Amino acid sequence: MQVEQRSITLNTATGPMRVYQYQPLQAAELGRSYPAVLFYSEIFQQTAPISRTATLLASHGLVVLVPEIFHELNPQGTVLAYDDAGKDKGNQDKWTKPLEHYDSDNQAMLTYLKTLPYVRPEVGAFGVCIGGHLAFRAALQSEIKAAYCLYATDLHSDTLPTLTGKQTLALSPQIQAELVMVWGKQDPHVPAAGRAEIYRQLTSANARFSWFEYNAEHAFMRDEGNRYDAALALENYQRAITLFKSM
Template structure:
């Protein structure tokens, strides 16, 4: 079952896609978009999480630039649009919007209290920043782009964070991966898994670099992590 949630901030209001499980009460997960908006890939992730017993909420984080973005990774024109949005995006404002989404999600009927976050690509960076800057109870980052610039913020991290890194990620080069791993691998709240041979977005169903086996492994790790930390 899905619905639309409106989240109000001092800067304005934006919408979020909400998928609900069959249970009357459940923990929640905020799903943080890639550079393609709240598209079918993100809605399907929400629906899958709902099927696993979570309330899933995917906010429209591009609303300050252009509300309602819903594009794919299947054409050159859409990629051009996606990178224009990415370049115009204010990361700090995005984290603020995620914090507002977490607060609104906690107040939803049927949410049992704990709220996690999961993000992919741009959302992977935002999931890391959500972990260190907000009160999310547990966060998961998939191949976050630009995370190496923010590793110092991990000193503020007080709740669990799971990270998935593609070893052949064209947007997170080896040098950036080394910065991330050197800074974070021994942090008591952080669990990191790397995936040999995988490129960026290996878990995006239908994407050019999708790998069903490693996506399944990563998603199973994420599900177990959320069940352990949000239950």
């Protein structure tokens, strides 16, 4: 399918949030309905690789929303570079925004999707890096039926700021969605002990989850830089698309 893109601004409990919307061309006029996916970026926000991934997902018949995850902390349209300065700023934002503010961001997007007559009630979540964590957290919302979480950082460490003292992984017994957890064994951000702890807690919570580990580095899905593994990326895109279209 051909894809059209536009940006919208949604009101959240913590201020206006720019969201990039990708969907099949003329979706509203075709008389069809589509599943929706909330797609959470890396700390760099909507870079060119993130935009290409959103386009790929939408071209398979999904309505994809990409929020600016740190909208409270930056001017609208901020995109950080894949360099040390961008990494430092993105990490600073990550350590500043409380986890609960992502919950109200999610609710704003879910409320918006309900206004689109061509979007089905079933919604999925997809994310990479910190976005993998946020896709996991989005599954706390009952509307989320499936979450595809790629090398989710900071789940095992329980160190992101929180207003309530409740970290995301500890809330996993509340999740009813189907989870897919994907990891690179050579990822220094989520070492083997951290992956084992996440697996243990999901098992203890009786979560519905699938688990995939590859000989791959962090950010192996990003089609820019020398960590990219195109074969693994294709495998995961195919699995995620099948998951979301079967919700």
